Amino acid sequence: xxxxxxxxxxxxxxxxxxxxxxxxxxxxxxxxxxxxxxxxxxxxxxxxxxxxxxxxxxxxxxxxxxxxxxxxxxxxxxxxxxxxxxxxxxxxxxxxxxxxxxxxxxxxxxxxxxxxxxxxxxxxxxxxxxxxxxxxxxxxxxxxxxxxxxxxxxxxxxxxxxxxxxxxxxxxxxxxxxxxxxxxxxxxxxxxxxxxxxxxxxxxxxxxxxxxxxxxxxxxxxxxxxxx
Numbered sequence: 001x002x003x004x005x006x007x008x009x010x011x012x013x014x015x016x017x018x019x020x021x022x023x024x025x026x027x028x029x030x031x032x033x034x035x036x037x038x039x040x041x042x043x044x045x046x047x048x049x050x051x052x053x054x055x056x057x058x059x060x061x062x063x064x065x066x067x068x069x070x071x072x073x074x075x076x077x078x079x080x081x082x083x084x085x086x087x088x089x090x091x092x093x094x095x096x097x098x099x100x101x102x103x104x105x106x107x108x109x110x111x112x113x114x115x116x117x118x119x120x121x122x123x124x125x126x127x128x129x130x131x132x133x134x135x136x137x138x139x140x141x142x143x144x145x146x147x148x149x150x151x152x153x154x155x156x157x158x159x160x161x162x163x164x165x166x167x168x169x170x171x172x173x174x175x176x177x178x179x180x181x182x183x184x185x186x187x188x189x190x191x192x193x194x195x196x197x198x199x200x201x202x203x204x205x206x207x208x209x210x211x212x213x214x215x216x217x218x219x220x221x222x223x224x225x226x227x228x
């Protein structure tokens with residue numbers, strides 16, 4: 001989704017859907033080839049099996065089913081990576097699965113178990129936390145390192161969580177707002193929708209490919225961060 005050919009030279013990492021919420025084998029193959037061409041680190045973007053709901057609806061899967069679902073998707077994407085002398089570097093769950101792992105420890109552990117089963121050197125991406133240590137401790141039980149993620153194109157609540165997508169103002173559409181938030185994240189902070197400045201250190205910054213002005217936002221953010 002989005003102008004992948006224009007975006008790929010501007011980014012360091014790409015979250016690639018694995019067919020369960022979006023994409024298909026041909027799209028996965030072409031996207032991986034493009035990422036490999038530009039030496040972009042490839043991340044598996046697994047989701048609940050929900051093409052109709054774009055993976056944004058929770059599903060009542062057992063931990064074993066979550067583990068198998070995630071492991072399957074990592075392996076599918078990595079097959080395309082290997083065909084281009086690349087590999088999956090990290091795993092970032094999508095949509096409802098991304099949020100469910102933060103609400104339900106069994107779901108998080110099932111995902112960690114899948115990542116470890118595929119390759120323990122893979123990183124797992126979680127949303128940024130003001131206190132990341134409890135999450136690092138759980139991941140450490142599986143030997144998995146974490147990357148904490150901030151979003152340039154999403155609004156934050158005063159508790160550090162994302163404003164739900166069904167609320168007005170959840171997604172930034174203003175280019176200047178996205179650039180300002182990215183610069184603030186580079187300093188380990190973000191301003192909530194209530195105007196509160198939160199300490200929220202991150203390891204990686206995300207712009208959704210389906211966000212309006214995504215290409216312009218990425219261009220402007222990269223220029224701003226490189227100019228610091």
